[in-house]
Amino acid sequence: MSLFDQTQAVENHFAKSNPNYLESMFGRTDLAPLWIADMEFKIAAPISEELKRLVDRGVYSYEFIEKDVVQAISDWNLKRHQLQLDTSSFLQVPGVLTGISILVRELSQERDAVLVQTPVYHQFFKLIKSANRTVVENPLKIQDGKYFIDFEDLEQKFKSEKVKLMILCNPHNPVGRVWTKEEMIQLNHLANQYGVTIISDEIHSDIIFSTSKFNSIASVDTLQKHIAVIGSPAKTFGMHSISNGYLYVPNEDVRQQLKSIIGGMYLDHGNILSAYGTIAAYTKGEEWLNELLGYLEQSNQWIKEFVSNELPAVTLFQPEGTYQIWLDFSALKLSDEILQHLVVDKAKLALTPGNWFGEQHGQFMRMNIASPLATLQDAFYRLKKAIDERDQLTELKKEASKGCCSC
Numbered sequence: 001m002s003l004f005d006q007t008q009a010v011e012n013h014f015a016k017s018n019p020n021y022l023e024s025m026f027g028r029t030d031l032a033p034l035w036i037a038d039m040e041f042k043i044a045a046p047i048s049e050e051l052k053r054l055v056d057r058g059v060y061s062y063e064f065i066e067k068d069v070v071q072a073i074s075d076w077n078l079k080r081h082q083l084q085l086d087t088s089s090f091l092q093v094p095g096v097l098t099g100i101s102i103l104v105r106e107l108s109q110e111r112d113a114v115l116v117q118t119p120v121y122h123q124f125f126k127l128i129k130s131a132n133r134t135v136v137e138n139p140l141k142i143q144d145g146k147y148f149i150d151f152e153d154l155e156q157k158f159k160s161e162k163v164k165l166m167i168l169c170n171p172h173n174p175v176g177r178v179w180t181k182e183e184m185i186q187l188n189h190l191a192n193q194y195g196v197t198i199i200s201d202e203i204h205s206d207i208i209f210s211t212s213k214f215n216s217i218a219s220v221d222t223l224q225k226h227i228a229v230i231g232s233p234a235k236t237f238g239m240h241s242i243s244n245g246y247l248y249v250p251n252e253d254v255r256q257q258l259k260s261i262i263g264g265m266y267l268d269h270g271n272i273l274s275a276y277g278t279i280a281a282y283t284k285g286e287e288w289l290n291e292l293l294g295y296l297e298q299s300n301q302w303i304k305e306f307v308s309n310e311l312p313a314v315t316l317f318q319p320e321g322t323y324q325i326w327l328d329f330s331a332l333k334l335s336d337e338i339l340q341h342l343v344v345d346k347a348k349l350a351l352t353p354g355n356w357f358g359e360q361h362g363q364f365m366r367m368n369i370a371s372p373l374a375t376l377q378d379a380f381y382r383l384k385k386a387i388d389e390r391d392q393l394t395e396l397k398k399e400a401s402k403g404c405c406s407c
């Protein structure tokens with residue numbers, strides 16, 4: 001039995017299974033929580049041991065070890081991704097979304113255009129809009145069952161919308177693409193040509209399956225002018241609620257500008273549990289991560305076979321990275337509302353509705369697969385039963401169409 005087969009019966013108020021959250025998001029609480037992108041697995045033993053060591057010390061005097069943290073991140077990237085990162089180009093922030101929000105606010109003006117590639121992680125919309133910037137979409141295109149960047153549309157939007165910033169998601173949440181070197185070169189070239197700064201969210205950069213290789217935008221950046229990378233150990237090591245974020249900004253002027261605002265607000269102080277936990281993760285967590293990736297690949301394989309044999313009307317986008325899978329239900333020919341009813345009320349699953357990632361994705365759902373395989377299997381059996389029995393949804397269909405005609 002694998003470490004990752006074990007369910008964790010610990011007392012908690014985890015957001016994904018919190019009845020109040022489930023009730024407000026899905027209207028009921030008896031659901032398998034496969035929506036929020038975190039892990040149900042216990043973190044690597046060396047990280048736990050390090051956290052215990054700090055708790056046992058019992059003294060929490062101010063302690064700043066950012067240099068050691070950055071060294072650990074840099075060494076990890078060199079070993080894991082053959083990516084050379086200059087330790088003097090990092091800035092510490094409380095989290096990835098905080099980091100991106102600071103970048104958006106510092107590197108653009110109100111009403112400036114910020115481009116995202118839909119479908120995309122829904123928090124990007126919120127952080128752009130709450131900074132009073134304008135969202136410009138460069139929809140990804142599907143070819144032969146795989147998502148690609150539409151470079152023609154991208155260039156056109158860079159020009160016509162006077163795009164100032166682009167938030168890249170690499171690997172891409174929710175479609176699971178790990179962008180190739182060629183794609184990153186082409187993107188970087190266009191960004192340089194049109195003076196667009198790429199904010200590259202690389203939080204999922206270590207969840208890469210064996211058929212792919214991670215290519216940071218930093219690995220193809222020639223000008224060192226128009227990129228800012230942000231990452232953290234959160235997704236890699238399941239440290240979601242205990243990690244800081246790390247900005248990597250090669251351009252000296254831009255980095256100094258950011259440093260003064262981040263330092264001026266004392267957002268770089270960090271938390272010593274996160275700091276030592278991060279060092280432990282990157283220096284002693286590799287074996288655990290390799291096991292995790294093997295486990296996730298097996299789960300992916302099981303899901304792929306199940307969907308192709310048992311759910312012919314569902315299209316699965318096989319992820320190259322991330323522990324999210326993206327499912328297309330459009331062949332069922334149900335309305336968005338009925339589909340949601342099928343998944344939530346019949347299959348009793350809390351999946352992330354596709355329209356969170358872009359309005360036109362109501363026929364899609366994202367499922368988080370960082371759970372024991374048995375949990376995922378149970379979810380898919382329930383999904384199959386609900387789909388097989390979908391004729392019983394006719395009553396609701398009639399209700400829905402009644403509502404529609406009267407409007």
Ligand SMILES: Cc1ncc(COP(=O)(O)O)c(C=O)c1O
Pocket residue numbers: 037094095096097098121169173201203232234240244245
């Ligand atoms: C692409 C992406 N960026 C950022 C985050 C959140 O990062 P943080 O919790 O460090 O703000 C997530 C979480 O799901 C994510 O998927």
